[in-house]
Amino acid sequence: MNLSSKLLTEAVEQFSGLPGIGKKTALRLVLHLLKQDSNNVQHFAEALLKLRQEALFCKKCFNISDTDCCEICNSTTRTKEVICVVADLRDIIAIENTGQYNGLYHVLGGIISPMEGTGPSDLNINSLVKRVEVETPREIILALKGSMEGDTTAFYIFRKLNEYKGLISIIARGISIGDELEYADEVSLGRSILQRTPFENTLKE
Amino acid sequence: MNLSSKLLTEAVEQFSGLPGIGKKTALRLVLHLLKQDSNNVQHFAEALLKLRQEALFCKKCFNISDTDCCEICNSTTRTKEVICVVADLRDIIAIENTGQYNGLYHVLGGIISPMEGTGPSDLNINSLVKRVEVETPREIILALKGSMEGDTTAFYIFRKLNEYKGLISIIARGISIGDELEYADEVSLGRSILQRTPFENTLKE
Numbered sequence: 073m074n075l076s077s078k079l080l081t082e083a084v085e086q087f088s089g090l091p092g093i094g095k096k097t098a099l100r101l102v103l104h105l106l107k108q109d110s111n112n113v114q115h116f117a118e119a120l121l122k123l124r125q126e127a128l129f130c131k132k133c134f135n136i137s138d139t140d141c142c143e144i145c146n147s148t149t150r151t152k153e154v155i156c157v158v159a160d161l162r163d164i165i166a167i168e169n170t171g172q173y174n175g176l177y178h179v180l181g182g183i184i185s186p187m188e189g190t191g192p193s194d195l196n197i198n199s200l201v202k203r204v205e206v207e208t209p210r211e212i213i214l215a216l217k218g219s220m221e222g223d224t225t226a227f228y229i230f231r232k233l234n235e236y237k238g239l240i241s242i243i244a245r246g247i248s249i250g251d252e253l254e255y256a257d258e259v260s261l262g263r264s265i266l267q268r269t270p271f272e273n274t275l276k277e
Numbered sequence: 278m279n280l281s282s283k284l285l286t287e288a289v290e291q292f293s294g295l296p297g298i299g300k301k302t303a304l305r306l307v308l309h310l311l312k313q314d315s316n317n318v319q320h321f322a323e324a325l326l327k328l329r330q331e332a333l334f335c336k337k338c339f340n341i342s343d344t345d346c347c348e349i350c351n352s353t354t355r356t357k358e359v360i361c362v363v364a365d366l367r368d369i370i371a372i373e374n375t376g377q378y379n380g381l382y383h384v385l386g387g388i389i390s391p392m393e394g395t396g397p398s399d400l401n402i403n404s405l406v407k408r409v410e411v412e413t414p415r416e417i418i419l420a421l422k423g424s425m426e427g428d429t430t431a432f433y434i435f436r437k438l439n440e441y442k443g444l445i446s447i448i449a450r451g452i453s454i455g456d457e458l459e460y461a462d463e464v465s466l467g468r469s470i471l472q473r474t475p476f477e478n479t480l481k482e
Binding site: 075076077078079080082083085086089090091092093096097099100101102103104105106108110113114115116117118119120121122123124125126127130135136137138142143144160161162164165 | 280281282283284285287288290291294295296297298301302304305306307308309310311313315318319320321322323324325326327328329330331332335340341342343347348349365366367369370
């Protein structure tokens, strides 16, 4: 794309480096910012810089936090007996939105993916093992993506935690609410049959 | 969305203020930037600030430019006899990509839209009238969106240029390449019949 201005080209390049943003969208966003008040653009840039320079990762669970230890780890109303292992902050938000979980989290920072060059050493797995030794929770829930990579990561963590005596569980896989059995993929439908639950249990929810 | 960090919330708010970016996408983009090297984020922020503070609008055509007068207006190989009136820089890029136009442009900075609160005085229309008086081009092409707003803007400019003696033309409307007549909208198909062209003319392209 041949733009009339080097400054414009540079800003478009920067935006189009973000995931899911192509050149055309980047140009649209940049033109929007150009129409804004200079102060607004200043705020925008400052918010990014401040985040990158000042945001901390909770030293316990590696959630993004403004302080050394995040709100969830510091909470007095949450049970410290259960740790839910997730890939990413977005998974914490999704689980919190269900209102079904009141324990702690551990953020891996991704999942094992040879395709993207992410190995176990890039993730917060060793710190999880150490944390489990110290905190000795009653249960560890593996809440990872339902894919080859997710399953690999879950299995790797399961093996790494071989010293751990508590329960290691994995979130249920199966048919989503509203799914037609006819159109469900075979693996999900197969799992939902293998891991069927006593009907009584569903009445307690 | 309840995020664990105020810095994160602030950055997500800023991103989700951009057109077409919701909270979830904003969070994805912000988490991507958090994983980047601190220098990259610095470059990103600087590119935006620099663009907003230093980018100029060409004093002739109002295209975004690094200098007082843009590359297109300064070009010695382009004809100064034709001015193409467009809403926005993106339209210049689109027309330049066709390779069918070698004249100058005039960027309005939008189109008349009561819904969005854009009136004639918000656009570079008076400067177009003055420019036409000085430069006396042979032709003015109105290349605006094929919508009520585009047509209103075109008509407004046509009326404003009543002193102008040259040709005022409007880009052709009709059936796009690959369109099925059966599924074309009635207005476009109607216009393409009313404004039919001698077949001979199409052979010259």
